[in-house]
Amino acid sequence: MMNLQDFLPMRHEILLLFVVVLILLGEIFMPEKSKHYLINISIILFFLHTIVGFLPVQEGKLFGGMFQNDLFRSTLKNILNIGVFIVFLQSSAYIRKEENKGKISEYFLLLLSTLIGMYFMISSGDFLMFYLGLELATIPLTALSAYDKYKNISAEAGIKLLLISALSTGVLLYGVSMIYGTTGSVYFTDVATNFGKDSLQILGFIFFAAGMGFKISLVPFHLWTADVYEGSPIGITSYLSVISKGAAVFIFMIVLYKVFASITEIWNVLIYILAVSTMTIGNLFAIRQNNMKRFLAFSSIAQAGFILLGIIGSNTIGITSTMYFILIYIFTNLAAFGVVSAIYNASGKEDMRDYNGLYKTNPKLCLLMMLALFSLAGIPPVAGFFAKFFLFTSAASQGYYILILIAVINATISLYYYLRVVKAMFIDPNDNPIPFFKTDITAKIGLVICTIGIFVVGFISSIYEVFSKLTTLL
């Protein structure tokens, strides 16, 4: 006999579903003229949801272990919530545009649906739930990528993301089926105990990892990234590069550590190769980009390579550093995207050369962009430095010094292209730079939150300590 209290571990999911339903009701019953209030209503509702997420959680398992929640998993969800909240703030100006009048609520509904999917992924206790979450997290995003449906490039992004998601999910599912076939179960715990070094099992694992590689856009599964990032509306691009990627990294980490613990030395090799190729290729391609969205797309590929340094070797420093990195990455990358989107909304320009001389006209945005880029490059005193240092520490604790050497060389290369943007804004002369403009208030709030995050999260060691304590729950 189940009662309502038994579902408390699902509080995050249920609450978010409640928010989604409220927005849907608003869409149905609000008169056409006042629909634009839905934007603020959605943002406020989601803000409340984020706050409630920090309340103490009920730990527990549901549906015979298919779903589980604890402090560790709910912290991961909270990290994602913070990011989604900032994305909402930053995209409000975009949704307010005349051309998006008829589809305001869809933006929030679809985005929040994907978030529910990610929650389920993180909390999943078996591959079935994991798969459901994954699909829910992906399919609405394809619709969102094509949100600017009148633009060819956006429609192209949508169809590309759809096809690639279908392919990657197929590959992943194929791998899962092999795992099921050889272990006789889809439950994480059962699979973990029955998992050996059978070649079919290894093959299954490789398929699974390839599927995840598509989601995190690891090289060589990254080819969709730049086009989709460029074509999608900028809010969706930032969502893809931060939230989707973050969630995928979290779940990949959990599955690797929990389910495939018995073949750690095998997947270490795999991660090693993926990390090296992702960092290097991502970096080399980022050097050549002039479109800011494509540029950030390749930079985010390179960052994914760095994240793998935290996953390799499976130790507590690694888990902690990965969580810490993602939290900082959310603030950092969203700050960068926020500035790009503010400039795009005001002037319609998103080419690096258009940024020349921007410091003269919009100094605050430039300073924030500079901080964000430095944080991505890992320069102190901003938070990215700490995040990257700890990721490297985690890899060093396992003795991967050559890998670290490759990573630090890549970090230096990455500094080059981040400095290119800084150079455009601060140094390059321009006779008619983008004139001064005012950023709207919601986007400003988002940028302020990012700034605080970039400055403060690194210095506050207690955040790291809290994460470190949570890792025992994995």
Next chain:
Amino acid sequence: MSILSLFVLIPLLTITGIMLSRSHNMVRWVALTGMFAQLITSIIVLFSYFAFREAGFTTPMLFYQDIEWFKTLNIHYTVGVDGISVALVLLTSVVIFAGVLASWEVEYLQKEFFTSLILLATGVFGFFISLDLFTMFLFYEIAVIPMYFLIGIWGTGPKEYSAMKLTLMLMGGSALMMVGIFGLYFNSATDGNFTFNILEIAKVYIPKDVQLYFFPFIFVGFGVLGAIYPFHTWSPDGHASAPTAVSMLHAGVLMKLGGYGCFRVAMYLLPEAANTLGWIFIILSTISVVYGAFGVIWQKDLKYINAYASVSHVGLITFALMMMNKISIDGAIIQMISHGLTTALFFALIGMIYGRTHTRMIDEMGGLMKVIPFLSVCFIIAGLSTLGLPGFSGFIAETTVFIGAFQHHDLFHQIASIFVVSSIVISAVYVLRMVGIILFGPIKNEHHLSLKDAKWFERLSAGTLVVAITGIGVAPLWLFDTIKESLIPIVERLNGFGNLYTHIF
């Protein structure tokens, strides 16, 4: 709170003050006041250091303070100074004080300029007082990154190229260093309680193969900043393109970070590897010294002249360190101070002369002695100190280095020393030639006849440095006193493993 934290706090407060300033004039006065306070603080620290030592405090580091930061990784904010760091901190405050004065007339984006300049100084101060490798590394990078803006925005000539080259090379160096720091950290304990604290790591014996593996990373990492051959190429371009104060600070202080890091981290913590691999770095630094000196002869641009001379003189620091006896290392530290002051004076004067003549080519100048006597006299002092004339700091430093170097009796060291000594002659050539042409030669440009001599801030800037240079030259003993006790444990540690590589040659 330890008085040392002031060295980070005062610059940060100054930066805040600069941000809040409303007028042009206020910005530079705030900057000057802040850096004057910094100078006073370092003098106070120097004297209280002496007082503590006389009172019998024998702990290796004074004003020690240790605050836990990241508990799980055992990262601390640890500060403390010994004689060497006290001397270098004092050097830094003298140079930054003079640097602020030298950039008194910066107009373009003035707030940003002083902010970056003082941020750079913050990094340097933080580096010298840090005893924890993590914070040390953090401050190192803070010191490097403002250079990009300082050169890129306010520089001259191919500034974007130079700024990018310098930043990337130095960051590449720090990348190597990072690998080495991890190596030290994960070998700093056998029971899993790893530490970044230099003093703690020094207590542990690190196995020789591990030392050999990580020593090159750390030494080369710092060596890039110390312009060790073949990683010196950022230096001439960077210094030539940088605005005056930045060249001063960079050649004067920032390059010393390299030598200090090589010494404090690489050699102190990995002594056995330093002994085994030292010969490689002796060869490289000998090349730096000689190559730098020859490089100068071809240059016509004053800034390039001094930049190559810096490569040569900073190479001398690494050379002296690698000779690894008490006297030569004494000399290395004094050379750091002496070169810091001399080159800062040189760059300051070059900037001031350039501001008047609008050229830095020695062929286009002449007869300046009659027109701008104050600047010219200072210029001669800087030149004479560079070529090591008695009475100036350069003499004290170079003599000590060479006396130390010739303590070795084997062929390899002697040959290297002879090569290095020959650089003195070459430096005499270029310094005298340069001084002869631009100060005493015939006047080449009539406009130069109407030049005005130094203004008050220029006099103060150059005067501070001249006083320091002659001060060390005339009364060097107090400097020796400051550093001597702090050297002993490090030198003993280095010599404890003997000169293992002499048999090769």
